[in-house]
Amino acid sequence: MVYKALTIAGSDSGGGAGIQADLKTFQECHVYGMSAVTAVTAQNTKGVQGVFPSSASEVLEQLTSINEDLPPEAVKTGMLVNDEIIASVADFASSSGWEKLIVDPVMIAKGGASLLGEKSIEALINRLIPVAYVITPNIPEAEALTGREIRDVGDCRKAAEDLYGMGAKHVIIKGGHQSQSQSSYATDILYDGKEFFEFTSPRISTPHTHGTGCTFSAVITAELAKGNPVFDSVHTAKGFITAAISHSLGIGNGHGPTNHWAYHEGVNL
Numbered sequence: 001m002v003y004k005a006l007t008i009a010g011s012d013s014g015g016g017a018g019i020q021a022d023l024k025t026f027q028e029c030h031v032y033g034m035s036a037v038t039a040v041t042a043q044n045t046k047g048v049q050g051v052f053p054s055s056a057s058e059v060l061e062q063l064t065s066i067n068e069d070l071p072p073e074a075v076k077t078g079m080l081v082n083d084e085i086i087a088s089v090a091d092f093a094s095s096s097g098w099e100k101l102i103v104d105p106v107m108i109a110k111g112g113a114s115l116l117g118e119k120s121i122e123a124l125i126n127r128l129i130p131v132a133y134v135i136t137p138n139i140p141e142a143e144a145l146t147g148r149e150i151r152d153v154g155d156c157r158k159a160a161e162d163l164y165g166m167g168a169k170h171v172i173i174k175g176g177h178q179s180q181s182q183s184s185y186a187t188d189i190l191y192d193g194k195e196f197f198e199f200t201s202p203r204i205s206t207p208h209t210h211g212t213g214c215t216f217s218a219v220i221t222a223e224l225a226k227g228n229p230v231f232d233s234v235h236t237a238k239g240f241i242t243a244a245i246s247h248s249l250g251i252g253n254g255h256g257p258t259n260h261w262a263y264h265e266g267v268n269l
């Protein structure tokens with residue numbers, strides 16, 4: 001059986017995040033990758049130099065072409081740019097009956113560039129989160145979506161309950177933005193409406209974390225496409241991203257990409 005996964009996201013010309021990170025990750029996880037491009041960005045390890053959005057109808061045409069011939073087992077969203085694209089993707093997901101929709105609510109790149117209009121946070125809450133099987137915000141994204149300040153793991157749990165209440169069936173709050181002074185660990189929280197689970201790794205001191213969130217959620221998408229349970233998929237994603245950060249490639253003059261080969265090629269940690 002060939003499992004297929006679709007990413008609906010922006011293109012990162014530098015290859016570290018967005019569509020490029022997702023497709024490299026799907027490949028590493030032995031899942032056939034497909035893409036619908038929501039925006040082209042001119043981007044490298046130093047930052048985002050330009051954003052050129054697709055129209056909502058261009059995104060819809062890509063989704064229609066893919067779905068009628070190559071229906072995916074799992075779908076992830078990344079940079080969705082604006083309300084129109086969010087609404088189109090949410091409507092398409094509902095009408096197609098996509099069960100495994102993984103929403104990575106990308107808002108701001110690590111360099112500070114905006115990848116989603118501020119007004120579009122409401123559209124994420126009202127349109128996309130209610131149809132999400134899994135949502136994977138980082139801490140600033142969870143704060144923006146819930147209006148809650150997150151200082152520690154206890155606050156993460158409360159935000160996860162809020163996001164579950166908005167309709168997401170599973171909530172993962174990623175801990176990459178906890179400051180080194182708060183913790184020497186990077187702890188991600190999973191909440192399924194009943195129980196909390198924590199996934200912890202040592203916090204790696206490196207500037208090369210560009211695309212960590214995209215890569216992490218792409219592993220979860222690929223593992224779910226293969227039929228694995230959510231807990232196991234998050235466990236694999238945590239191992240994958242920890243290896244990818246530990247063995248980052250050291251390319252570019254800014255925040256470099258992670259190493260998508262490290263986990264499956266068995267680089268010693």
Ligand SMILES: Nc1ncnc2c1ncn2[C@@H]1O[C@H](COP(=O)(O)OP(=O)(O)O)[C@@H](O)[C@H]1O
Pocket residue numbers: 137138139174175176177186187188201202203204205206209211212213214216238241242245
């Ligand atoms: N410095 C780090 N050391 C170890 N793990 C990290 C580090 N930074 C991020 N991670 C992990 O990478 C994944 C993505 O998290 P995060 O960086 O918060 O996402 P985003 O890229 O969306 O901001 C999470 O599993 C997080 O725990």
Ligand SMILES: Cc1ncc(COP(=O)(O)OP(=O)(O)O)c(N)n1
Pocket residue numbers: 009010011012017018019041043078079106108109110111115209210211212213214215
């Ligand atoms: C095109 C595009 N999509 C998403 C991001 C953000 O990716 P993320 O994994 O959150 O990594 P950082 O940008 O935070 O390093 C992006 N930069 N570009």
